Amino acid sequence: MLRSIRNILLVFLFILAFYLLKILSSLLLPLVFAMLVVIMYQPLMLFLRKYKFPTAVIVPIIATMTILIILFIVNIFIGTIGNFASQSNFLASQFIKKVESIILQIEVLTNHRLNLDNITEYLLGFFNSGSITRAVSSLAAGLGNFGRSFFMFSLYFVILLSSMTNYEEYIRYVVKDNKQLIKEIQGLQRSVSTYMTIKIIVSASTGFIAGMVCMLFGLKFALIFGFLTFLLNFIPSIGSIIATIPPVLMAIIQFDTFHRAIAVLLILFFIQMTIGNFLEPKIMGDRLLLNTVTVIFGLVFWGIIWGIPGMLLSVPLMVILKLIFGYSDSLSVLARIMGSHRKTS
Template identity: 35%
Template sequence: MNSTFNADLRVVKNVLLIFAAILGIMIIKTLSSLLIPLAFALFIGILVSPIISYLDKKKWPYTVSISLITILTLGFLFLIGLIVYDTGLQIVEQKDKLLTQIDDKFQEILEGLSFIPGVGSVQTEGIIDTLNNIISTEFLLNTSGVVASSVGAFTFNFILSAIYLVAVLGSIVRYEKYIAYLEGDDPEGKERLVRSFVEVKNSIVSYMKVKFFTSFCTGFCFGIISYAFGLDFSLFWGFLAFLLNFIPTVGSIAATIPPILLGLVQIDSSGTYTFFIILLVATQFIWGNVIEPMVMGSSVALNTVTVILGLVIWGYIWGVAGMLLSVPLIVLARVILSQIPDADMMVKLMGRSQLER
């Protein structure tokens, strides 16, 4: 009788846990404008915590350390926006050259397909006119409302992230004191929370070290390859590959498409273009599928299915920001679930915990 009751109780708990997860997703999605900056601030705070600890050991004033790291972090984020903006201006300035190359390539393709009935009557003027309207200052002015809204949202998130980051950096190194305050006189609870926090921190830092290294090498190779084949904006394609490779799985694909499309227009020889594609794909494969797993080892023990599902779920909740933060957020979710006795099966399906190694 008791075993049947316990089994029924476990089923009820699991159902309630699923409903609680759905409700939590809805709340997180609704409050995304406030939670995304906080998530980025926590993420950055965990990443730079070793630097703060080092400066603290060197007897640097705590306020100086926090101010320096905050300025450098926000400066890096501002630099990213500046590079994207400058590249957009360059594309607008060189639109005539790009449109001429696109028109020539279309004409070449149509000539090659002239044996197909009706292909000879296809006109490219409409396509070129459409592209000319898109790549123009007039189009940007007409969409100024959307641009202003995007800039306003970015500015709001930037300022909010800065405020969150200062608060996070002010407490990230002294986390044991805050945990002791939360747990009160419960030493076991304090030890459990400290171990959980250390697991999250170590997993995220280890993951980001490897991801930064492989993404930087991939972006560097992309930039060199694009420059060697004479593509315009080669520096930007390398920078774009560096950023997008932080998004698991789909990021590497998205980073490869723009230079391949531009190469179709700017590379004349079909053999050279094929070699160009092979080099880009091989670069992504070697760094992302060979070197990264080898260097990563078991520092982030998440299986592939978990990573893909997390990418889809967090992408739905928070868009691109959720995709960028999907792996750290999955690690955090796994640690939280590991504190729930009836969620052991779900934790094992997600991957091994560092504490189990």
């Protein structure tokens, strides 16, 4: 009887937690981003404190540098999006011409007449003035939301960065037998920091290489394609696939023949497969790897709760959960269930 009541309460607790995570997303998402960035900076903070750099100097420098880098990247992204929007009508007309050319070739090969007018009209529906206006309005609303989220992120980031330097003293004050707890927290921090650092470096490298490939082929908006590749590589499984679509579409629009578009597709696909399936697992190590079921579950779960930002954060959050479970004897079996059996040596 007591066990049944406990199980029912756990179900209600899970539903309540799910509900709170969803309705408080505007407050929790910037907090999670800030926590991950602060944890990533912990090795640097410890290194500087080891050489007696004062916290009053370290925190403002790191906080200012981080915020300025984010604003610089966002400014480039907004400028490129604006340039893209100004050329949207021309790109739409070029795209429709390419589609018409493809349809005509299919008709010749199959000797079957396709309804070209209906297809063209359907495609034009995506690029008419109303659609462009709605897209610009959505972008403006998104920038407004980003402004509020960025303010909350900056506030959380500065507070956490300042307080995390003294967390060991706080634990010693609160908990009497604190040595093991501090050791476990330090191990968790190192693991999360390692994962975040590797993931950012690998994603940035992938984005840089993809951007350089686009530049070498002479694609317009090569910078934005590289940046999108960097961001989308944080989304497991589908992110790398989605990242190849925009540059390939641009290659189809921009080039007279399809050979160069196919070359762009094959090269970008090869880059994603090589880095994602061979290089990244080798660097990560077994302790930070998740199995496919866990990755898909995390993608769906956090995507339902927080949308695209949740999908971007799904793997880091699931890695953190796996590491936390691994430090608990009673929950270590969950860590093994979530983990990957793939060997990296």
